[in-house]
Amino acid sequence: MSKFTKKKSNELPPVNTASLPDIVFMLLFFFMVVTVLRDDNLLVQNKLPKADQVEKLKKDRSVYIYAGKPSARYQDKYGSEPKIQIGDKYTDLSNIKFALTEARQKLLPELQDKVMVALKVDEKTNTGMVTDIKQELRDLNMLKIIYITTPGNEIEK
Amino acid sequence: MARRATPEVNAGSMADIAFLLLIFFLVTTTIEKDKGIARQLPPKEDVVDPPKIKEKNLFIVNVNRSDQLLVEEKLMELKDLRLAAIAFLDNGGAPSGSPEYCSYCKGKHNPDSSDNPDKAVISVQNDRLTSYKMYIAVQNELVAAYNTLRDRESERLYGWKFTEKTKDLDEGKIKGEGAKVAIQEKLEAIQKLYPLKLSEAEPKKSGQ
Numbered sequence: 001m002s003k004f005t006k007k008k009s010n011e012l013p014p015v016n017t018a019s020l021p022d023i024v025f026m027l028l029f030f031f032m033v034v035t036v037l038r039d040d041n042l043l044v045q046n047k048l049p050k051a052d053q054v055e056k057l058k059k060d061r062s063v064y065i066y067a068g069k070p071s072a073r074y075q076d077k078y079g080s081e082p083k084i085q086i087g088d089k090y091t092d093l094s095n096i097k098f099a100l101t102e103a104r105q106k107l108l109p110e111l112q113d114k115v116m117v118a119l120k121v122d123e124k125t126n127t128g129m130v131t132d133i134k135q136e137l138r139d140l141n142m143l144k145i146i147y148i149t150t151p152g153n154e155i156e157k
Numbered sequence: 158m159a160r161r162a163t164p165e166v167n168a169g170s171m172a173d174i175a176f177l178l179l180i181f182f183l184v185t186t187t188i189e190k191d192k193g194i195a196r197q198l199p200p201k202e203d204v205v206d207p208p209k210i211k212e213k214n215l216f217i218v219n220v221n222r223s224d225q226l227l228v229e230e231k232l233m234e235l236k237d238l239r240l241a242a243i244a245f246l247d248n249g250g251a252p253s254g255s256p257e258y259c260s261y262c263k264g265k266h267n268p269d270s271s272d273n274p275d276k277a278v279i280s281v282q283n284d285r286l287t288s289y290k291m292y293i294a295v296q297n298e299l300v301a302a303y304n305t306l307r308d309r310e311s312e313r314l315y316g317w318k319f320t321e322k323t324k325d326l327d328e329g330k331i332k333g334e335g336a337k338v339a340i341q342e343k344l345e346a347i348q349k350l351y352p353l354k355l356s357e358a359e360p361k362k363s364g365q
Contacts, residue, residue, distance in 0.1 A: 024172055025175050027179055028179045031182035049289060051293055053297050053304055054192040054193055055194070055323075055327065123288065128285030146194065147196070147296070149192065149293060154290070154291075
């Protein structure tokens with residue numbers, strides 16, 4: 001009966017790795033597509049408060065305002081008082097209007113009327129500063145705002 | 158002319174190179190996760206004739222500079238704020254038979270609290286020195302109160318949750334223009350039952 005017993009080698013066949021580069025490339029392309037390199041260089045500390053009743057931000061029609069204490073490496077130069085940042089530089093409260101108009105002009109023309117202001121404010125900032133910003137926004141008639149938060153809840157700790 | 162066959166390029170290191178790139182992008186990737194609480198600011202106009210709001214239709218939330226809550230003149234913990242706001246909004250104090258009667262309210266129908274959700278206004282007063290963290294936490298709880306009530310009503314009327322459908326609509330999970338419009342209309346109907354009426358008073362200067 002030895003006629004039917006096939007000769008079996010005891011060695012395991014090596015795993016074929018020929019498709020490994022393809023798999024890796026696929027992953028690579030995925031990450032290349034979803035990557036958004038930060039367009040604003042953060043100059044302020046930005047630890048966002050937590051909230052869970054949130055809505056999504058439509059990125060194409062938004063202008064960002066950052067506020068908080070200057071980052072550690074800028075504190076020597078600018079002190080530790082909370083500051084406002086629009087685009088890549090610090091802005092004074094009186095200068096917000098100009099900076100915002102400038103930022104708005106960078107959006108698509110058809111979306112400029114629907115502009116939404118995203119407030120990224122550090123959780124340790126005072127509400128007073130946010131109120132000041134909001135007053136300026138009302139002057140500019142940019143009434144849609146969104147307080148950017150991180151997922152979570154203040155109560156459950 | 159005899160041509161020499163070009164030797165095959167060794168592609169063995171291809172995977173390594175791709176891995177290197179992959180790791181680079183993995184590290185630099187920040188998948189956009191910007192979410193937050195959206196608000197509409199009141200336009201800057203002088204209100205000629207401010208609407209009169211009855212004391213009982215007003216729910217005053219006061220946050221002081223050491224982040225303590227004073228709700229309707231009583232000290233309150235943040236965790237109790239949601240339920241207190243729900244009780245206020247859902248009270249339906251107008252007597253049955255009157256045009257302001259709230260038929261869907263499941264609250265206590267206490268005549269000393271809000272008449273109906275349309276009349277009920279929540280007013281938040283902050284100190285300038287209130288921390289932003291607390292401010293957002295309070296806003297979050299109040300929005301949560303509205304969302305809870307809206308969820309309840311949409312479940313009763315349509316069998317789905319308001320917040321879940323809003324999210325589906327946001328994420329584009331609902332296909333077809335017709336379906337979208339239909340959902341949008343239903344969402345607006347629910348919003349009408351419990352309209353978001355949050356007022357923010359100008360914060361007081363601290364220590365004055």
